[in-house]
Amino acid sequence: MKWVSVFPPNVPRFGLQNLTALFVLSEIEKGFPFAVLEGTLASNIRVGAMAALAAKHFAPEQARVIGFIGSGEQAKMNLLAMKTVRPSLVQCRVSAKTSEEEHQFVRELEPILPDMEFVAADTDGACAMDGADILVTATSAQAPLLKAAWMKPGSFYSHIGGWEDEYAVAKQCEKIVCDDWETVKHRTQTLSLMYKDGELDDADVYGDLTEVVAGDKPGREKDDERVYFNAVGLAFVDVAIALAMYRRAREAGKGRELTMQETMIFDHPRMADYVRL
Ligand SMILES: NC(=O)c1ccc[n+]([C@@H]2O[C@H](COP(=O)([O-])OP(=O)(O)OC[C@H]3O[C@@H](n4cnc5c(N)ncnc54)[C@H](O)[C@@H]3O)[C@@H](O)[C@H]2O)c1
Incomplete structure (x- = not known):
């Protein structure tokens, strides 16, 4: 339990x-x-690990820039996990509700990742996310913070919290992948809200990560496809x-x-x- x-x-x-x-x-x-x-540390590692497993299959091979909205515990663990599967990452941009939180993120992560250039975005989501190869939202907000226009072709988005992105983000993605779509459907993530609002259907979801890891479905297929990953978190x-x-x-x-x-x-x-x- x-x-x-x-x-x-x-x-x-x-x-x-x-x-x-x-x-x-x-x-x-x-x-x-x-x-x-x-179980706190293990939970946080699991959240990062699931996102990184998805990134391993769907993020651009030579990803260089990772952007965050949210700078809390999940964001920090996500950065460590993403760097493990994409060692090519060299720049991390971070935005949060306050610039103090962004600076704390940088203070804690910089010594662990000395080769990474950190940019605190001074609460400006666009500055953190626009044009990043990997985008992560890990906030306690309930608002459409991430805008579709900031997600360039070929990028990979990992959604961690509740409602964090405008519906147009998922709509423009070629692939939507979940840890478990049947569970996501009944919760309060952006994808769940879209499903309840009739803006997203079963057929719009590419599949669950397990299907890709098992080799039943391919991961990234084209350089320019945008991929949306949402792990609701499975106990x-x-x-x-x-x-x-x-x-x-x-x-x-x-x-x-x-x-x-x-x-x-x-x-x-x-x-x-x-x-x-
Ligand atoms: N999907 C999963 O498996 C899973 C697992 C655990 C937690 N979570 C969720 O992840 C989210 C983050 O958890 P945490 O422990 O890192 O939380 P936290 O409280 O440590 O961090 C939350 C971050 O959100 C930022 N934030 C809040 N409102 C914002 C806004 N309007 N604009 C920009 N940034 C804003 C804060 O500044 C902070 O950096 C929570 O919603 C939590 O429920 C998901």
Whole structure:
């Protein structure tokens, strides 16, 4: 099971993270829980990893410029993941709600990616996105921030948050790909809103990323095609990651044994004290 909380005001009010997560793993024979794991870092890595996996199949081979709207935890992790699959990236432009947040993004990422040139866009979305090879929106906003005109032919767009782009962005893309379209449909992303408004149909969606990774459908086919990727975020992926984390932790001798329940209920030595009939 994945437990997750998303509290966007944490960031401006307390300077703390928006998302917090825990995993609980249970075995299938008796149904007993066997591990509780911190899940925030793994969740954020998963979000970046899914987007980067899509970029591996759909972003331009020699992508040089990546643009962001949103500079929070997801944006940071996305940059690291994208740079892993597209080492050719040399410039990162970032815009956010405030320029302080943009500068914090640059302060934290610059030492990790010393070869990257960072540009803080002073809250100007066009400055961050216009003409970028890879575009990422990862905001807590609910507004059409990304404009279709900023997405050049041949670029790849990764959509992370809720409503972040005008409908014309998806409409102009040759391929729309999701982690799971059936799930996206029923949520609150731009694509979900378009579907509910009758502006997008099943036939407009190229497919799910799994189909491409499995080789059933090709990734990028033309240099000038625009590709739109939306991962809504699938908790079962996190649970699979949690199991892998647990196994590695056991192999490495990490973690702590916890006794969650000491006895069976009626074996409890003081059970009689608790029961007053
Ligand atoms: N798709 C997924 O798998 C997945 C997983 C986790 C989180 N999310 C979503 O990703 C989004 C970002 O999460 P986070 O943890 O990075 O949040 P965060 O609060 O750390 O960062 C949000 C960013 O959005 C920016 N922003 C807000 N309003 C804006 C506006 N009007 N114009 C420009 N920038 C604006 C803020 O400046 C900030 O940089 C959230 O919507 C969250 O729910 C998606």
